[in-house]
Amino acid sequence: MTLSRRSFFKFLGASAGAVGAGALVAKTATAxxxxxxxxxxxxxxxxxxxxxxxxxxxxxxxxxxxNHLPGPSDLGQETALDKNRKTDTEVYSVLNKRTKxxxxxxxxxxxxxxxxxxCASACLAKALKxxxxxxxxxxxxxxxxxxxxxxxxxxxxxxxxxxxALPYIKKCQLCYERQKQGKPIAxxxxxxxxxxxxGKRAELLEEARGRIYRNPDNYVHHIYGEHEVGGTNxxxxxxxxxxELGFKMDLGDKSYxxxxxxxxxxxxxxxxxxxxxxxxxxxxxxxxxxxxxxMATAAPDQKEDHHG
Numbered sequence: 001m002t003l004s005r006r007s008f009f010k011f012l013g014a015s016a017g018a019v020g021a022g023a024l025v026a027k028t029a030t031a032x033x034x035x036x037x038x039x040x041x042x043x044x045x046x047x048x049x050x051x052x053x054x055x056x057x058x059x060x061x062x063x064x065x066x067n068h069l070p071g072p073s074d075l076g077q078e079t080a081l082d083k084n085r086k087t088d089t090e091v092y093s094v095l096n097k098r099t100k101x102x103x104x105x106x107x108x109x110x111x112x113x114x115x116x117x118x119c120a121s122a123c124l125a126k127a128l129k130x131x132x133x134x135x136x137x138x139x140x141x142x143x144x145x146x147x148x149x150x151x152x153x154x155x156x157x158x159x160x161x162x163x164x165a166l167p168y169i170k171k172c173q174l175c176y177e178r179q180k181q182g183k184p185i186a187x188x189x190x191x192x193x194x195x196x197x198x199g200k201r202a203e204l205l206e207e208a209r210g211r212i213y214r215n216p217d218n219y220v221h222h223i224y225g226e227h228e229v230g231g232t233n234x235x236x237x238x239x240x241x242x243x244e245l246g247f248k249m250d251l252g253d254k255s256y257x258x259x260x261x262x263x264x265x266x267x268x269x270x271x272x273x274x275x276x277x278x279x280x281x282x283x284x285x286x287x288x289x290x291x292x293x294x295m296a297t298a299a300p301d302q303k304e305d306h307h308g
Contacts, residue, residue, distance in 0.1 A: 043134025118256035122152035230255030
């Protein structure tokens with residue numbers, strides 16, 4: 001039987017719920033969890049309309065400049081998009097080309113900035129957190145390098161700097177610093193075709209629904225990210241089925257942070273009592289061993305006295 005990532009998190013939550021003390025901690029953590037999908041409607045978000053993208057990769061260059069990254073060296077090369085690419089420690093946003101049913105579709109990939117992010121829920125040090133504005137940001141100063149965020153993310157986005165002596169997690173932060181200055185996110189600000197639109201999540205959802213309603217033959221009647229894993233702040237429209245574009249369609253509509261909250265909330269409790277418990281067991285074992293040694297030493301003397 002194959003155990004999917006989603007099933008794995010369900011199993012963890014159920015396992016933790018079976019432990020009395022762990023379940024108590026988990027209940028408290030869930031009650032104080034991330035913002036609900038309803039509250040997230042005021043979050044800033046990004047709508048990506050793949051029917052409008054022409055593959056110029058200006059979004060990649062703008063992202064690199066805004067984040068002080070090297071930037072694409074093959075910009076403008078026709079063969080640059082022939083190979084499917086993923087985000088990396090120096091590439092927070094990538095554009096991939098897909099050819100389906102005679103159509104060429106360009107798909108931008110980046111952090112989805114989940115409404116209730118599993119990466120932040122899994123982070124023991126709280127290095128990843130969901131901001132009130134909607135972005136999921138990373139604080140390298142408190143990261144302990146456990147990489148639980150990489151395991152937890154249903155979209156496999158966080159990247160770890162394995163080659164560095166002091167490695168960090170890297171990913172798109174939805175230009176959070178630019179947002180605080182009242183600026184739009186870098187990629188959307190340079191898109192020449194309107195394929196990228198930055199705004200409030202609720203407004204972008206209405207915009208997406210309107211585009212589908214006005215041009216029903218041009219769009220799949222689904223907004224990817226509206227409900228997936230509890231909702232994301234990066235939303236997609238497409239003219240061909242999303243599964244044909246490489247999107248995961250088996251994620252469900254429940255937040256992974258909620259599915260895993262039982263197990264993950266029990267971790268601090270286990271870490272707190274784990275060491276004292278193990279030390280106690282070790283001490284008890286040593287006492288028992290010492291008792292056995294004393295009995296073994298005394299046994300020959302008792303036997304000699306008996307025969308004397």
